[in-house]
Amino acid sequence: MWPVASAPKPLPPPAAAGSVEVRFERQRSFPGNVLQVACELLFTSYFFFWPVGTLVWLALSPWALGWCSWAKLWSFSLLYTVQLVAHRPHLGKGWPFHWLLYGPLVDYVLSYHDATVIREGPAPDSKGKYLFAMYPHGVYGVCRAFSGGVGCWRTLFPGIAARWGSFGAAFFLPGIREMSLFCGCIDASKPTLERAVRRGENIILLPGGIDEMNLTDGESKDTQLVMTDRKGFVKLAIESGMDIIPGFCFGEKCGFTTPPALHSEAPSASKDEWHVVQTLLRGRGITLMGFLDPPLGYVWGESIKVTQQKPVDETYLNEVHQEVADAVVGIFKRHKARFGYAEDETLSLVSAADAKKKVIAKKRD
Template identity: 80%
Template sequence: MCSWTQLWCFSFLYTVQLFVHRPHLGKGWPFHWLLYGPLVDYVLAYHDATVIREGPAPDPKGRYLFAMYPHGVYGVCRAFSGGVGCWQALFPGIAARWGSFGAAFFLPGIREMSLFSGCIDASKPVLERAINRGENVMLLPGGIDEMNLTDGESKETKLVMTDRKGFVKLSIENGMDIIPGFCFGEKWIHHTIRLPHFIQRILRPLRMSDTLLRGRGITLMGFLDPPLAYVWGEPIKVRQQKPVDDKYLDEVHQKVAESVVSIFKRYKARFGYAEDETISLVSAADAKRKAR
């Protein structure tokens, strides 16, 4: 269909635009057509997913930071941030930009999918510019450290949370209420395969995952037992401060942690978790040590 010369030219031009065209550091790409379209509903329907919002619908005129847990290896929980039957029904009149790790925007395919889904760089300056434009923010605060702790064979779900307070500080500085949530079944969607240690040592400084996925058959399509579910907690009200008082920062952070743990304990039996399944909060340093 095309010559090797054409393929090399395309590859060269694509590589150049990775470094020249950087919309993730600006306003990103138009994303409502995909993130809030029917495709996301099909993904949730495939997983026979359930989503719950506790409390009344938030005020569309408010400002919100959505904090999702746990990260998971594939991050399928992101599907609960969109759709027509899902998101638009539970959070009418509200949209949010995703903050994503910078390396994602240099990976072919992942870059385009991220931009089409509304992702921008998760660095503080980029997120603050989005907030100043009047946009809400969606984050997976546990990041790659939490991703590497995903273990479907463990009875303990570990969240990298004790020292991850940057998202709370961002919300306080900008007067954004925090809406936390927990995804049930994320750790069972895919089977995980850890890469050899010498590859892990190369990838970790780049903040990239050292885990491969295995889905149904030869595909990456997720396993369906138990069905996927997500629970959004009630908004945690935030009083704007700048500079942020450390005591108030710890207070709000503690409320977020308590909300996530409470959601897990109250809903785990309903969504297929055994009685002896537990949840624990760890630091990023602990996560790095345990992932070795």
């Protein structure tokens, strides 16, 4: 039994002709609730597959169940480590991913969050080339759930598939590597993304990155996006002739909390470099599942047409970048009341340098 999207509801004006709203109501039946919780747990916990794998490894050892000898366990670990370093699909074509990313798992995650997704305007041409820019990153990036699913993505963007650009370190972490590849992720470096575009693939990015993640504050009435100096994704789109489709996630900042235990410490160079403090998070109860309130909402804007250039004219780069910024701000203003944001809720665009300064100041406080 898959989550079934409810009938479209009227959108707040001004809704462009062809706009579509899809609702994923929280499952109330016992089997439906079990499925949505299981999918949410999988979706939010894969960063911790490696310690679970270590516990399984120990359980199979002669110290516990004794199902495997030390020789077999260490041989498997050695082979896995070798392929972890030597086999690099994230720099190439990645792995087949449609079966997972565009399957029912993501729809159940959206049902868990009682989510609503909106596409402004008509569906993009399935023969076009697109770069999807998602905001905000959030402390976990739960907005990624709106990039897949049967009732979600296949309904809003029929005939279109897209690869995720992910940070390179993810592909060297056990468990995270496999889940990332199964979800269609490849390395977010420009050469890898350019090869994917030449193969005819579309791209999805979270341009704000870890700097934006560190600015997540569910108690603040101001949502801050690291955007003013993040133009690399726009340049890639112009060089590749890809139209840009921006989107914004409402409720992202409230999905998880960050523990304050280390915030009182003085900032160190290593923490600023690796962002240790800000990547810690807490979810519902003792799990990493997102909180149930508020429900999530996501709005995909209309595609921003791009004229291919190489080399890219700086003036045109700034012009397109401003169009993207204006589109994201416009989405926020048009839909914030629809998704329960108060009238005094604001959206600010900051630079990466400013974001780093704000994080250091927060640590000192």
